[in-house]
Amino acid sequence: xxxxxxxxxxxxxxxxxxxxxxxxxxxxxxxxxxxxxxxxxxxxxxxxxxxxxxxxxxxxxxxxxxxxxxxxxxxxxxxxxxxxxxxxxxxxxxxxxxxxxxxxxxxxxxxxxxxxxxxxxxxxxxxxxxxxxxxxxxxxxxxxxxxxxxxxxxxxxxxxxxxxxxxxxxxxxxxxxxxxxxxxxxxxxxxxxxxxxxxxxxxxxxxxxxxxxxxxxxxxxxxxxxxxxxxxxxxxxxxxxxxxxxxxxxxxxxxxxxxxxxxxxxxxxxxxxxxxxxxxxxxxxxxxxxxxxxxxxxxxxxxxxxxxxxxxxxxxxxxxxxxxxxxxxxx
Amino acid sequence: xxxxxxxxxxxxxxxxxxxxxxxxxxxxxxxxxxxxxxxxxxxxxxxxxxxxxxxxxxxxxxxxxxxxxxxxxxxxxxxxxxxxxxxxxxxxxxxxxxxxxxxxxxxxxxxxxxxxxxxxxxxxxxxxxxxxxxxxxxxxxxxxxxxxxxxxxxxxxxxxxxxxxxxxxxxxxxxxxxxxxxxxxxxxxxxxxxxxxxxxxxxxxxxxxxxxxxxxxxxxxxxxxxxxxxxxxxxxxxxxxxxxxxxxxxxxxxxxxxxxxxxxxxxxxxxxxxxxxxxxxxxxxxxxxxxxxxxxxxx
Numbered sequence: 198x199x200x201x202x203x204x205x206x207x208x209x210x211x212x213x214x215x216x217x218x219x220x221x222x223x224x225x226x227x228x229x230x231x232x233x234x235x236x237x238x239x240x241x242x243x244x245x246x247x248x249x250x251x252x253x254x255x256x257x258x259x260x261x262x263x264x265x266x267x268x269x270x271x272x273x274x275x276x277x278x279x280x281x282x283x284x285x286x287x288x289x290x291x292x293x294x295x296x297x298x299x300x301x302x303x304x305x306x307x308x309x310x311x312x313x314x315x316x317x318x319x320x321x322x323x324x325x326x327x328x329x330x331x332x333x334x335x336x337x338x339x340x341x342x343x344x345x346x347x348x349x350x351x352x353x354x355x356x357x358x359x360x361x362x363x364x365x366x367x368x369x370x371x372x373x374x375x376x377x378x379x380x381x382x383x384x385x386x387x388x389x390x391x392x393x394x395x396x397x398x399x400x401x402x403x404x405x406x407x408x409x410x411x412x413x414x415x416x417x418x419x420x421x422x423x424x425x426x427x428x429x430x431x432x433x434x435x436x437x438x439x440x441x442x443x444x445x446x447x448x449x450x451x452x453x454x455x456x457x458x459x460x461x462x463x464x465x466x467x468x469x470x471x472x473x474x475x476x477x478x479x480x481x482x483x484x485x486x487x488x489x490x491x492x493x494x495x496x497x498x499x500x501x502x503x504x505x506x507x508x509x510x511x512x513x514x515x516x517x518x519x520x521x522x523x524x525x526x527x528x
Numbered sequence: 529x530x531x532x533x534x535x536x537x538x539x540x541x542x543x544x545x546x547x548x549x550x551x552x553x554x555x556x557x558x559x560x561x562x563x564x565x566x567x568x569x570x571x572x573x574x575x576x577x578x579x580x581x582x583x584x585x586x587x588x589x590x591x592x593x594x595x596x597x598x599x600x601x602x603x604x605x606x607x608x609x610x611x612x613x614x615x616x617x618x619x620x621x622x623x624x625x626x627x628x629x630x631x632x633x634x635x636x637x638x639x640x641x642x643x644x645x646x647x648x649x650x651x652x653x654x655x656x657x658x659x660x661x662x663x664x665x666x667x668x669x670x671x672x673x674x675x676x677x678x679x680x681x682x683x684x685x686x687x688x689x690x691x692x693x694x695x696x697x698x699x700x701x702x703x704x705x706x707x708x709x710x711x712x713x714x715x716x717x718x719x720x721x722x723x724x725x726x727x728x729x730x731x732x733x734x735x736x737x738x739x740x741x742x743x744x745x746x747x748x749x750x751x752x753x754x755x756x757x758x759x760x761x762x763x764x765x766x767x768x769x770x771x772x773x774x775x776x777x778x779x780x781x782x783x784x785x786x787x788x789x790x791x792x793x794x795x796x797x798x799x800x801x802x803x804x805x806x807x808x809x810x811x812x813x814x815x816x817x818x819x820x821x822x823x824x825x826x827x
Contacts, residue, residue, distance in 0.1 A: 234630070237625060237628070237630065240625060241625060241636050244622065244715060245636065245639045245640070247711060247715045248639055248640070248642055248643060248715060248716065249639060249642075251712075252642075252646070313545050316542055316543075316545065317542065317543045317545060317546040319542055320539050320540075320541075320542025320543035321543060323539070324536065324540075324542065325535070325536065325539065326536040326537075326539040326540050327536070329539075332543060332546075332547065335546075335547075335554075336546070338554070339550065339554060340768070340772065341768060341809060341812060342554070342805060342809070343772055343775065343776045345776050345784075345785075345801070346558075346561070346801045346804075346805040347553075347557035347558055347560075347561050347801070348784075348785065348788070348801070349557075349560075349561065349564065349788050349794060349797060349801075350556065350560035350561055351553065351557055352788075352789075353560075354553070354557070360552070385549065385553055387545065387549075388546070388548050388549025388552065388553065389545045389546035389549045389550070390546070390549035390550060390552075390553045394546075394549075396769075398546065423538050444645075448644065448645045451648075452645075452647060452648035452649070454648070454649040455649075455776070458785075469648060469649075469651075472651065502651070503651070506645050507645075510638075510641075510642075510645050514638050514641075517641075518637055518641070
C-alpha cells in the first residue's frame with residue numbers, strides 16, 4: 198500500500214515537472230522529423246530506382262562477355278568485362294557519321310524552333326491586332342490535336358511538295374519529293390508547326406507577358422526599332438525560356454520517331470532508326486544468332502544513343518532547372 | 529500611317545510564320561483528312577490520286593465491320609483514364625517532395641527529370657523487339673508478365689487471390705494492381721508534368737505560406753487551402769498534356785498508321801484518325817471545363 202502511494206506521488210511530481218515535459222515534447226518532435234525524413238528518403242530512393250533501374254541494367258549488360266551472360270553467378274558486375282559490344286555496335290550503326298549528321302539536323306531544327314517560336318510568342322504577348330484571340334486559339338488547337346491525326350495529308354504534302362505551284366514552275370509542273378530528306382521537318386519548323394511548336398509558342402507567350410513593359414518603352418524612347426528591341430533587348434531577358442525551349446526541342450527532336458518514320462527520313466540522319474535495325478543487322482551480317490547475345494549489342498547501341506543527351510543534360514542541368522522555375526510555363 | 533496601325537501590322541508580321549504554317553500544314557491537312565474520310569481514293573501514278581464521293585460508308589465500316597478498331601479505341605481510352613489521374617497525382621506528389629529543402633536535392637531533381645530526356649520510343653521499341661525475339665515472338669507484354677511472376681520467389685498471384693478473398697471490390701483491386709504493374713510507365717511518363725508542377729510551386733509567393741502559418745494552419749490545411757488551389761490551373765494544363773501525350777502513343781494511332789502506310793487504305797485510316805481525335809477532344813473539353821469551374825484565376 199505504502200509503495201503504491203509513494204509511486205503515485207512520484208508520478209504526480211514527474212507530471213508537474215516542466216523540464217521533463219519539455220524534454221518529452223522535444224524528443225517527440227525530433228522523432229517525428231526523423232520519421233518524416235526517413236519516409237521522404239525511402240520514397241525518393243524508390244522512385245529514383247524505378248527511373249534508374251532499367252538504365253543500370255542496360256549499362257551493365259553492355260559490358261558483358263558471352264560467358265558473363267550465361268554465368269548464373271554474374272549479376273550487374275561482369276567477371277570478364279569486354280568492349281566488344283561497343284566496337285561492333287559503333288561499326289554497324291556507323292555511329293560517328295550518323296551522330297554528326299543527327300546533331301547537325303537536330304541543332305538546326307532547335308535553333309529554328311527557338312527563333313520562330315520566340316518571334317511568334319513575342320507577337321502574341323505584346324501586340325494587339327484583329328482576331329488575336331482566334332489566332333491564339335489556333336496555337337491551343339495545335340497543342341491539342343497532335344500531328345498524328347493528320348499524318349496522311351502531311352505525308353502527301355511533302356511527297357509532292359509544290360506550294361502554290363511555285364516549285365512546279367521550275368520542275369515541269371511537278372512538285373519535289375522531299376521524303377527521305379530532313380527538309381520536311383525543317384520547313385515545318387520554319388513555319389512554326391514543327392514537333393510540339395505549339396507548346397513552345399505557348400511557353401514564350403507566357404514568358405514575354407510576364408516581363409515588364411517598361412523595358413520596351415524605354416528602348417522605344419531611346420530610338421530602338423522593333424527588330425532591335427526584340428533581338429537585343431527582349432531575347433537576352435528571355436534566357437530562361439530560351440534555355441527551357443532549347444533543351445525540350447533538342448531532346449524531343451533527338452528522340453522523335455514519329456516524324457522520322459512518317460517522312461521516311463534516312464537512317465543515316467536519324468540515330469534511333471539505326472537502333473531499331475541494329476539487332477537484325479548484327480544477326481545477319483555477323484552471324485550472331487543467339488538472341489540473348491545480340492541483345493547485348495542493342496544495349497550497347499542504346500547506351501551510345503543516350504550518351505550525347507546525358508552529356509548535354511549534365512552540362513545544362515542547373516540552368517535548365519533554373520529556367521524551368523523562372524520560365525513562363527506556369528503563366 | 530497611324531502608329532496604332534503600324535503596331536497592328538508589326539504584330540501580324542511577328543506571328544505570320546505561325547499563321548502560314550498553321551493554314552498550310554494543319555488546317556489544310558485537317559480538311560484533307562475529312563475529305564479522304566468521305567471519299568473513295570484511287571491511287572494513280574506517282575503521287576497522284578483521284579477521289580470520288582463515298583458518303584459515310586467508311587465511317588459505318590469502321591464502326592460496325594472493322595476487325596479491331598472499336599476494341600483498340602476502347603482500350604486506348606480506358607488506358608488513358610487509368611493513367612492520367614495516376615500520372616497527375618504522382619507528378620504533383622513528386623513535385624511537392626522535390627520542392628522541400630533537403631540534402632541531395634539537386635541530385636534527386638536531376639534523376640527525377642531524367643525521364644523527360646530519356647523518353648524515347650526508339651529505345652523502348654528496340655528493347656521490346658529484342659525481348660519479343662528472345663521469347664520466340666511472344667508479345668513483349670506477355671514477356672513482362674512472365675518475367676515478373678517467375679523472377680524472385682514471390683508468387684504475386686497468391687497474394688492477389690488472398691486480397692480478393694478478403695472481399696475487396698474487384699474493380700478497385702484491378703485498378704490498384706494495374707497501377708502497380710504500370711508503375712514504370714507511369715513514372716517515366718510524368719517527367720514533363722513534374723517540371724510544370726515544380727515551376728508552379730516555385731511561383732507561389734512565400735508570403736502566402738507565412739500568412740497561413742501565422743493564422744495557425746497545419747501543413748495539411750496549408751496544402752489544401754493554399755498550395756492546391758494555386759496549382760489547380762496547372763493541373764488542367766497537365767491533364768491536357770498527358771492526354772495528348774498518351775494519345776500519341778496509343779494503339780489507335782498505331783492502327784491508323786498501319787492502315788494508311790501498310791494496307792494503303794487511305795479513307796479508313798483517315799476515319800480512324802478523325803474519330804479517335806474527336807473522341808479525345810470531347811473528353812478533354814469536358815474534363816477541363818469541369819475543373820476550370822472550380823479554379824480561381826488570378827488575372
